[in-house]
Amino acid sequence: MAKHIYATLPDYPKSIGKKKKKPKTVALVFEGNCTGCEVCVPFCPVDCIESQPRSAFSDRPIPPVQIRFDECIGCQICVKACNKLTWDAIRMVPADQIEKEFNIKLSDTYEEALENKTQDKIDPKNAREISNSKFLDYWRE
Numbered sequence: 001m002a003k004h005i006y007a008t009l010p011d012y013p014k015s016i017g018k019k020k021k022k023p024k025t026v027a028l029v030f031e032g033n034c035t036g037c038e039v040c041v042p043f044c045p046v047d048c049i050e051s052q053p054r055s056a057f058s059d060r061p062i063p064p065v066q067i068r069f070d071e072c073i074g075c076q077i078c079v080k081a082c083n084k085l086t087w088d089a090i091r092m093v094p095a096d097q098i099e100k101e102f103n104i105k106l107s108d109t110y111e112e113a114l115e116n117k118t119q120d121k122i123d124p125k126n127a128r129e130i131s132n133s134k135f136l137d138y139w140r141e
């Protein structure tokens with residue numbers, strides 16, 4: 001059984017890449033399923049998954065992870081890793097919906113994302129509220 005599960009897992013990336021174009025979908029974590037185990041983190045080929053700040057999750061002993069949306073390349077690898085190994089807490093959602101609900105503009109490249117400081121424009125407490133209210137249907141499907 002274990003052999004079957006691991007056979008369908010993506011490999012760890014051999015090196016860390018960078019976004020070269022804006023993807024159609026980006027990954028989003030549902031905190032209700034995410035234990036903060038960080039199993040998904042080493043699978044991401046652009047290293048854009050990180051723990052949420054404790055300040056926004058003081059009601060939990062371990063905060064869930066979040067995706068730095070503007071660095072995500074939409075590869076879906078984290079979705080498979082979380083689904084196969086842990087709690088099925090990640091979905092791919094349309095990039096334009098992320099832009100609308102989080103009131104951000106996603107960049108075309110990693111360099112632009114850093115320059116635009118997109119991640120800094122998202123308040124973690126607001127992000128929690130937005131994720132839980134606007135995107136829940138993705139986990140109900």
Ligand code: SF4
Nearest residue numbers: 034035037038040082
């Ligand atoms: S593997 Fe899943 S449950 Fe674990 S931290 Fe990543 S998203 Fe959360």
Ligand code: SF4
Nearest residue numbers: 044072073075076078
């Ligand atoms: S979809 Fe790919 S790039 Fe985006 S967070 Fe998941 S593993 Fe990283």
